Amino acid sequence: MTQTQDTPLLEVKDLRVEISTKAGSFYPVNGHNFTLNKGETLGIVGESGSGKSMTATSLVRLLPKHAAKVKSGSIKLEGRELLDLSEAEMRKVRGSEIAMILQDPQTSLNPSFTVGEQISEAFRLHAPGPKKTMRARAIDALRKVKVAAPEHRVDCYPNELSGGMRQRVVGAIAISCEPKIIIADEPTTSLDVTVQAQYLRLLKELQDDTGMGIIFITHDFGIVANLCHKIVVMYFGRIVESGSVERIFANPAHPYTEALIGAVPKLRGHKGRLTTIKGQPPAPMEPLQGCPFAPRCEKADSRCFAELPPTLDADGDGEHLASCWRVLDQ
Amino acid sequence: AMASEKVVIAVSPLGADSNLYWTTTGAFIFPSMQTLVGNDAATGKYDNSQLAESWEHNEDFTSWTFKLHPNAEFNGEWGPVTAADVVHSFNIHTGDDAKLSGIKQLKTATITAVDDHTVRFDLPSPVPNFLFSHAGRGSLVIYSKAQFEAEGIEGYETAPAGSGPFQYEGREVGQSLTFTTIKDHWTGVSPEFDEIEFRWVSEPSTRFAMLSAGEAHAVTLPRDLREDAAEAGQSVLSSSAGAMQSTMLFTGQFMNPEAEETRDARTYAWADVRVREAVNRALDRDGILEVLYGEGVEALPVYTMDPRFPGYSQDLADRFDADYGYDPEKAMALLKEAGYPDAFDNAAIPLVVTSLAGNPEFAQMAELVQAYLDVVGIQTEMREQDWATGNTAIRGFTADFVTPMRNAPVRPAALGVQIFFTDQASPHLNVGDPEINDLGAKLVSETNPALRDELLQGMFTRIFDGYAHIPMAAVPASVVVNSDLVEGWSFPGSTSSGLSHYELIDLK
Amino acid sequence: MIDFSVNRVSAMRFWVRLWSLPLVPITILLVVFIIPAFFADFIAPHDPYVPNLRARLQPPVGFGGTWEYILGTDRLGRDILSRILHGAWYVLAVSMIGIAVGVVVGTTLGLIAGYARGWFDGLVMRLVDISLALPAMLLALALAAAIGASFLSVVIVVGFALWAYFARQVRAEVLLLRNSDFVARSQVAGSSHTRILFRHILPNVMNTIVVLATLQVGIAIMLDASLSFLGIGIPRPTPTWGLLVSDGRDFIATDWWISFFPGLAILLTVMSANMLGDWLREQLDPRQRQI
Amino acid sequence: MIKTPILEVENLSKHFEVQTGIFKRETKIVKAATDLNFHISEGETLALVGESGCGKTTTTRLLLKLQTPTAGRVLYDGQDINTLNGQGLKTYRSKVQAVFQDPWSSINPRVRIGDFIAEPLIVNEKVDSNEVDRRVNAALDAVGLRRQDARKFPHEFSGGQRQRIAIASAIITRPRLVILDEPVSGLDVSIRSQIINLFKDLQAEYALSYILVAHDLATTRYLADRVAVMYLGQMVEQGNTDDVFDAPAHPYTEALLSAALSADPTEKRTEIPMTGEVPSPLNPPSGCAFHPRCHKCIGDICKTQSPVPFLQDPNRTVSCHLYDQ
Amino acid sequence: MGLRTALMCKKFKEYAVLKYLARRVASSLFALLVITVIVFLLSHLSGNPVDALLPDDASQEQIDAFIRDWGLDKPLWQQYATFLGNAVHGDFGTSLKWQGEDAMGFVLDRMPATLQLGGLAILMSVVIALPLGVAAAVYKGTPIDNSAQMFALLGQSMPNFWLGIVLIWVFSVWLGWLPTSGMGTIYHAILPAIAIAWFQVSALARLTRSAMLEVLDAEYIKLARVKGVSESVVIWKHALRNAAVVPLTYFGILAASILTGSVVIETVFSWPGMGWVAIEAIRGRDFPVVQAVIIAYAVIYMISNLVVDLLYVAIDPRIRND
Numbered sequence A: 001m002t003q004t005q006d007t008p009l010l011e012v013k014d015l016r017v018e019i020s021t022k023a024g025s026f027y028p029v030n031g032h033n034f035t036l037n038k039g040e041t042l043g044i045v046g047e048s049g050s051g052k053s054m055t056a057t058s059l060v061r062l063l064p065k066h067a068a069k070v071k072s073g074s075i076k077l078e079g080r081e082l083l084d085l086s087e088a089e090m091r092k093v094r095g096s097e098i099a100m101i102l103q104d105p106q107t108s109l110n111p112s113f114t115v116g117e118q119i120s121e122a123f124r125l126h127a128p129g130p131k132k133t134m135r136a137r138a139i140d141a142l143r144k145v146k147v148a149a150p151e152h153r154v155d156c157y158p159n160e161l162s163g164g165m166r167q168r169v170v171g172a173i174a175i176s177c178e179p180k181i182i183i184a185d186e187p188t189t190s191l192d193v194t195v196q197a198q199y200l201r202l203l204k205e206l207q208d209d210t211g212m213g214i215i216f217i218t219h220d221f222g223i224v225a226n227l228c229h230k231i232v233v234m235y236f237g238r239i240v241e242s243g244s245v246e247r248i249f250a251n252p253a254h255p256y257t258e259a260l261i262g263a264v265p266k267l268r269g270h271k272g273r274l275t276t277i278k279g280q281p282p283a284p285m286e287p288l289q290g291c292p293f294a295p296r297c298e299k300a301d302s303r304c305f306a307e308l309p310p311t312l313d314a315d316g317d318g319e320h321l322a323s324c325w326r327v328l329d330q
Numbered sequence B: 001a002m003a004s005e006k007v008v009i010a011v012s013p014l015g016a017d018s019n020l021y022w023t024t025t026g027a028f029i030f031p032s033m034q035t036l037v038g039n040d041a042a043t044g045k046y047d048n049s050q051l052a053e054s055w056e057h058n059e060d061f062t063s064w065t066f067k068l069h070p071n072a073e074f075n076g077e078w079g080p081v082t083a084a085d086v087v088h089s090f091n092i093h094t095g096d097d098a099k100l101s102g103i104k105q106l107k108t109a110t111i112t113a114v115d116d117h118t119v120r121f122d123l124p125s126p127v128p129n130f131l132f133s134h135a136g137r138g139s140l141v142i143y144s145k146a147q148f149e150a151e152g153i154e155g156y157e158t159a160p161a162g163s164g165p166f167q168y169e170g171r172e173v174g175q176s177l178t179f180t181t182i183k184d185h186w187t188g189v190s191p192e193f194d195e196i197e198f199r200w201v202s203e204p205s206t207r208f209a210m211l212s213a214g215e216a217h218a219v220t221l222p223r224d225l226r227e228d229a230a231e232a233g234q235s236v237l238s239s240s241a242g243a244m245q246s247t248m249l250f251t252g253q254f255m256n257p258e259a260e261e262t263r264d265a266r267t268y269a270w271a272d273v274r275v276r277e278a279v280n281r282a283l284d285r286d287g288i289l290e291v292l293y294g295e296g297v298e299a300l301p302v303y304t305m306d307p308r309f310p311g312y313s314q315d316l317a318d319r320f321d322a323d324y325g326y327d328p329e330k331a332m333a334l335l336k337e338a339g340y341p342d343a344f345d346n347a348a349i350p351l352v353v354t355s356l357a358g359n360p361e362f363a364q365m366a367e368l369v370q371a372y373l374d375v376v377g378i379q380t381e382m383r384e385q386d387w388a389t390g391n392t393a394i395r396g397f398t399a400d401f402v403t404p405m406r407n408a409p410v411r412p413a414a415l416g417v418q419i420f421f422t423d424q425a426s427p428h429l430n431v432g433d434p435e436i437n438d439l440g441a442k443l444v445s446e447t448n449p450a451l452r453d454e455l456l457q458g459m460f461t462r463i464f465d466g467y468a469h470i471p472m473a474a475v476p477a478s479v480v481v482n483s484d485l486v487e488g489w490s491f492p493g494s495t496s497s498g499l500s501h502y503e504l505i506d507l508k
Numbered sequence C: 001m002i003d004f005s006v007n008r009v010s011a012m013r014f015w016v017r018l019w020s021l022p023l024v025p026i027t028i029l030l031v032v033f034i035i036p037a038f039f040a041d042f043i044a045p046h047d048p049y050v051p052n053l054r055a056r057l058q059p060p061v062g063f064g065g066t067w068e069y070i071l072g073t074d075r076l077g078r079d080i081l082s083r084i085l086h087g088a089w090y091v092l093a094v095s096m097i098g099i100a101v102g103v104v105v106g107t108t109l110g111l112i113a114g115y116a117r118g119w120f121d122g123l124v125m126r127l128v129d130i131s132l133a134l135p136a137m138l139l140a141l142a143l144a145a146a147i148g149a150s151f152l153s154v155v156i157v158v159g160f161a162l163w164a165y166f167a168r169q170v171r172a173e174v175l176l177l178r179n180s181d182f183v184a185r186s187q188v189a190g191s192s193h194t195r196i197l198f199r200h201i202l203p204n205v206m207n208t209i210v211v212l213a214t215l216q217v218g219i220a221i222m223l224d225a226s227l228s229f230l231g232i233g234i235p236r237p238t239p240t241w242g243l244l245v246s247d248g249r250d251f252i253a254t255d256w257w258i259s260f261f262p263g264l265a266i267l268l269t270v271m272s273a274n275m276l277g278d279w280l281r282e283q284l285d286p287r288q289r290q291i
Numbered sequence D: 001m002i003k004t005p006i007l008e009v010e011n012l013s014k015h016f017e018v019q020t021g022i023f024k025r026e027t028k029i030v031k032a033a034t035d036l037n038f039h040i041s042e043g044e045t046l047a048l049v050g051e052s053g054c055g056k057t058t059t060t061r062l063l064l065k066l067q068t069p070t071a072g073r074v075l076y077d078g079q080d081i082n083t084l085n086g087q088g089l090k091t092y093r094s095k096v097q098a099v100f101q102d103p104w105s106s107i108n109p110r111v112r113i114g115d116f117i118a119e120p121l122i123v124n125e126k127v128d129s130n131e132v133d134r135r136v137n138a139a140l141d142a143v144g145l146r147r148q149d150a151r152k153f154p155h156e157f158s159g160g161q162r163q164r165i166a167i168a169s170a171i172i173t174r175p176r177l178v179i180l181d182e183p184v185s186g187l188d189v190s191i192r193s194q195i196i197n198l199f200k201d202l203q204a205e206y207a208l209s210y211i212l213v214a215h216d217l218a219t220t221r222y223l224a225d226r227v228a229v230m231y232l233g234q235m236v237e238q239g240n241t242d243d244v245f246d247a248p249a250h251p252y253t254e255a256l257l258s259a260a261l262s263a264d265p266t267e268k269r270t271e272i273p274m275t276g277e278v279p280s281p282l283n284p285p286s287g288c289a290f291h292p293r294c295h296k297c298i299g300d301i302c303k304t305q306s307p308v309p310f311l312q313d314p315n316r317t318v319s320c321h322l323y324d325q
Numbered sequence E: 001m002g003l004r005t006a007l008m009c010k011k012f013k014e015y016a017v018l019k020y021l022a023r024r025v026a027s028s029l030f031a032l033l034v035i036t037v038i039v040f041l042l043s044h045l046s047g048n049p050v051d052a053l054l055p056d057d058a059s060q061e062q063i064d065a066f067i068r069d070w071g072l073d074k075p076l077w078q079q080y081a082t083f084l085g086n087a088v089h090g091d092f093g094t095s096l097k098w099q100g101e102d103a104m105g106f107v108l109d110r111m112p113a114t115l116q117l118g119g120l121a122i123l124m125s126v127v128i129a130l131p132l133g134v135a136a137a138v139y140k141g142t143p144i145d146n147s148a149q150m151f152a153l154l155g156q157s158m159p160n161f162w163l164g165i166v167l168i169w170v171f172s173v174w175l176g177w178l179p180t181s182g183m184g185t186i187y188h189a190i191l192p193a194i195a196i197a198w199f200q201v202s203a204l205a206r207l208t209r210s211a212m213l214e215v216l217d218a219e220y221i222k223l224a225r226v227k228g229v230s231e232s233v234v235i236w237k238h239a240l241r242n243a244a245v246v247p248l249t250y251f252g253i254l255a256a257s258i259l260t261g262s263v264v265i266e267t268v269f270s271w272p273g274m275g276w277v278a279i280e281a282i283r284g285r286d287f288p289v290v291q292a293v294i295i296a297y298a299v300i301y302m303i304s305n306l307v308v309d310l311l312y313v314a315i316d317p318r319i320r321n322d
């Protein structure tokens, strides 16, 4: 799993996104640092409201217009700074270089247009051509994502398809222009286990074919464990731990990560009590001192309440980072 | 005038929109139609400007003979106007579907064509005012018999041939009615424009706007707007003679001594003459009339009495100020004497106001009257109802203190007084006074002009002295013309719309 | 599925909400509508009914008029300001009672129809159709003629014109609510239909009713004005705003103030009521669509 | 240990008529539940699993008497619940409670928490207000909420707390059976385990029985004693959880389990690929409903004949032609 | 799907449409029946045609003859039965006020005028309201939004007759751009259409705004943006196509309000349509025409609702292919 490339596919440095509302402002993305290499899958996990989707949308610069904006940091796609691009240039990047798959297959297709129209729109924007070839390419794309009878389905409206098929159409749109990165924001939460398994298999195959990088946002540890190479764990707008899947599952450095893993029942194995995390995450605008997880942390001491822990190297090789004072103690 | 000019007159829509004059209570068919007798534009007097060249009657007014103009002819190739046409018109005007009020007299008559150009009407009883049925409001209009025979009633419905100075051109139902000028009319009168169009526009302000925008040459407007129009530089033209009288009437048999037991205190508060006088005394007529009609409108001593007709009593006119003058103290004293309001169960006297098309003054009049009555302590209650509902209420005697009404005084006094006060009237209008009824009955058979005058005066005096109603004003008809387009126009105010003699419209 | 989480969000921002109270429309409503409605007797400078023939057609201050008659006088010399102030009560009464009639009838029918479904639902929906298919104005004319134009007839017409909207909206909402989990839970708990209807469903449609009612104030006032225009409104001399505007309409080009100021009162009141309604809707139920 | 069944379900079916097509003019039958047979005993947890739309919720609604079955019976203490009335019904209502999936929509936002929790008590039992308060407090204690919370409104609580409130309300009448329809899928990962633990604790304390509907197989395995697998309205397999999970008998159960992802990267899984789409319940396949997706389909019999339940052992039934012979 | 099944499907769909139509028409007919009863009763309770049509000094014989001619002496239910029997054949009797005119024929003659005006008003309100609502939604919370909402609100806050008269004075008299009243050229229709439409613009624009806001929040809009679709295409193609369904549902009410509005506005502008007829007829107690005109209004309303339903199906594939 060692990627020996000089420039990573995507490099995010010190990214901060600010949301300002009438009630005040806060940072749902607060100093993110991570990289994604070719052919790699990065999982972003964390509980609801921790800023996962904000991270994803800031990468394609589609933050809610008036409410949110990137405050600082850099997003480099193969060394090119995305934050400096004009809106028109950015539009070209979207779809053709970075694609995104959204959470809900029920609602992420436009109900008023046929599947074919929606797929070929993506083509047309990046490689215009006559209607006929567009249709042919849409059918191709559908075939690629293993939709049965694509010639027929291409003229269907989204409501005529099942949930799993719809999600595959969304996938077809995403891969239509062979992007370098696909960002998938909880793409399977509303799918059945069996359908989910099919879909994940499909994504893996596509990744193997094209070597694209995938950023997978989820709170399902099953997916992370099965699909991802690297994990980023978010809590309250911050990355609290990052590293390879194996290392983090085997040896979580942050108590939050540890608790999350322990809270999920295993399909096989013990039936003892599950670990729980007491309380709830703080409200976005709550004034905080120290580690935001400290109030819920079983292992917090006075230092945790006093000072925000910096990002520390957990294993000493720079591959496994965590922001917890306990790392220093190990 | 310009080469091809169309005169546009915007008026509020009449009750009915029809070419069959006898079935309506008023219509704008007149420019193309004629009656036997005309009205002088300047004085309103009967003249021979219409189809009859001359007329005469026998001693006791039971037989009237009319001689037609020998050269009169229908427009549109329907030939000369003959006695046969008059007979034919008489027949359709007295048929079952006839609704015209003015032809009531005709119903009892028999008609004879004496010769081609002479007709005679024979009446069972003396009718001194018979000319009224042939001139002005609600009179016999002469249709072409030839057209009827050729085309039937549909012919009249689509384009009735008349003998007037204009030819019927067409009608947009609910919208307009158009006539074209006849270039060589048999009377020799020739309007200086080519077309005339009547437009039905309900909203006075829209009519005013049409006038101001130059879209209409002439419009009828409520008094207030007339004033405004005059201020804006338009000309207000009034009819040469009074066109309308307005009054308020009490209803019920309040002067009938025999009805004493059956009337209840509420409905018959005014059965007491003191209350009636008090009501009259409470009103500042000068103030009201000035507000409502402007200057120059005359107070009316007795409704249906008019200087142009027999029965006019100068004495009553002279006494009017003294007997009906504004005197709230006296009014209050009278009411106190009569025991009002304490002696009545119900203090509120409903004041029913009907908002009649074209008479927005009535609403204001009612408000003013109510305010004045309030001052002397008579509470009234206002019901704004449309004409029909108001009439229903009156007929059912559910409206007690009643409606401002109007009627054209071109109706001879002798007719009017019967219609509004005696047992000849509709039941609800009959005040039930034996004396008035008695005089009225005598009047019917009396042919001596002097005696008739005396009888009428007697009736008027009785009404006047008994405070049998609340007379308001004699009002001329008026029209507002665009002063940039129209020089002048005189009309006597003898039709239901008040407008006539369109051929006399003088353009700039 | 109804998103109940909005309640959580909006409650959290209670103070924020208070801060964002739409002060302008509320102030206008108070000054133009509510206060005059109750205190006209004390604040009106003149008697609204008594004509003063000596002071006819005074223009308003600033247009050649005097402070005696700030907004001018009408054709009969009555003070426009006083008439507007006194008229407020009638406008308030007509709109409130009319809306109340609409709310009570519409909500009751909508509630039962949505909950019981079946033939009753079908019947109510047909009635709604019928009521929408009859232009309110024509019905008003016929009704006014039938029972006579009066305060009562205007209230009935307003109520008739509005009930169907309430019935429809409430029914639609009840249809959603009756399938909601909390209703199911209450059924599981063994609650009776009445208990479910009045304890669980009705409180949850209250928001909608309040919002809709606020938005209907404008429609009610407009309807009242139109009825006056047609001569079948509250009878004169009651100075309802509709009548004032309607009476003055002939003089828009000349003595404009007669209808302008009552018109302005209507405009301000309706606008403010609508703005308040919008605000309420946003606060109470952002998903509610405008009808 | 032989436990007495609380609830016995016999040949239970529920068919819906739905209008489809343009303008909803075509009536079709959705067989949401067909010929179900199962029972639940004192202190036991039975899980219903299966794909979306297979009829799990419908089944629970039938048990809760929210809908009336098309055929079959639900017996509570030997009595058909659809013939219950009066006191019998009240007893049933107070002894069988439910917790639903969505903590946001299952609590009336306009009712105080205390009143909400007390509702099953108030409508079913004659109790005075002191007793109500006492029981509400006890319920709040049991689910780990503060007593002061009774005066608050639902919007003041988070999802996890709301689910606790729903649970408090469900246990206030001391029910014997609580039906849990996806009680944790609406909750965040970090909260989920709290609630799952709470279910376990309550079961231990009150000897509750649970019927659990869950998407998540891991949660099912964790909580359930027995599991019933449903496919398109039919019960395909039933048995003790461990038996079924360790050695699934029905091909569908097998495929379902193989598709589940374990939150353990070291665990190897062999996925059994299922072909084809999930069929629409409006047009269920003929014969065995699962045959178009089945990897063990044995030919015509699967396409033409519905399999009958086969009793492998007293605790285990399977409906598959594989076991017919 | 084989060709045969496809064909069968098509046939079935046509059949379904017919069946649906039949059901809708039947329910509309029931509504109409109820309306006839209401209308019949109301107009009979509301004063006597005798008083409207005969002069105040009409004689008793005249009145009697009139009553006999119009069957006003029969019991009410008999009058209704006769009325209904005739009405089914489109025969509402002859107008009392417009002599000799067939009541329904007369109303139908006026109908094009009203439809023309109403059509223009609908067109105007849509043409103005849609962009306004879209702009307000896209620029939510900005001055554009505020002024759009203000403009819309203004229309809802002015009595329409008053607005009509002001329009006449400003645009016809003072500016002299348009004719004051009457019917004729398209120019005649502009002012009355504005007077009717402005009120509707408000409701429609606000509806469009809220629908757009909802749609703009939808995932598929995000997806379109993610694809790299430009903002204008996102708004006018992806969003509006879906948002437009919501205002469409409002069309039935829109039609009703426009009809109601036309009653007043036709009077102000002397527009000889059904509204004008309605008022004149009711004022004149012209039973046959009153009945005909209200039924005609109801029919227009119901047809427009039916059309909206069908349109709805045409526009929204979710329904079309359900």
Ligand SMILES: Nc1ncnc2c1ncn2[C@@H]1O[C@H](COP(=O)(O)OP(=O)(O)OP(=O)(O)O)[C@@H](O)[C@H]1O
Residues within 6 Å of the ligand: A019, A021, A028, A046, A047, A048, A049, A050, A051, A052, A053, A054, A055, A064, A067, A284
């Ligand atoms: N448009 C917005 N305006 C204001 N705050 C927002 C907006 N969108 C998101 N937020 C806030 O930003 C924070 C992060 O939200 P985000 O959607 O990224 O969370 P998430 O991790 O994706 O959660 P979930 O798992 O529920 O999708 C949350 O507190 C959320 O309330």
Ligand SMILES: Nc1ncnc2c1ncn2[C@@H]1O[C@H](COP(=O)(O)OP(=O)(O)OP(=O)(O)O)[C@@H](O)[C@H]1O
Residues within 6 Å of the ligand: D016, D017, D018, D030, D031, D032, D051, D052, D053, D054, D055, D056, D057, D058, D059, D281
């Ligand atoms: N009231 C109803 N009318 C018509 N069909 C219904 C109704 N309720 C449920 N169905 C149908 O019955 C089938 C079973 O639905 P049910 O809700 O029981 O499934 P489920 O297993 O709970 O699914 P999920 O996991 O998605 O909650 C589905 O096809 C559903 O569409």
Ligand SMILES: [Mg+2]
Residues within 6 Å of the ligand: A052, A053, A054, A185
């Ligand atoms: Mg998210």
Ligand SMILES: [Mg+2]
Residues within 6 Å of the ligand: D056, D057, D058, D181
């Ligand atoms: Mg379910």
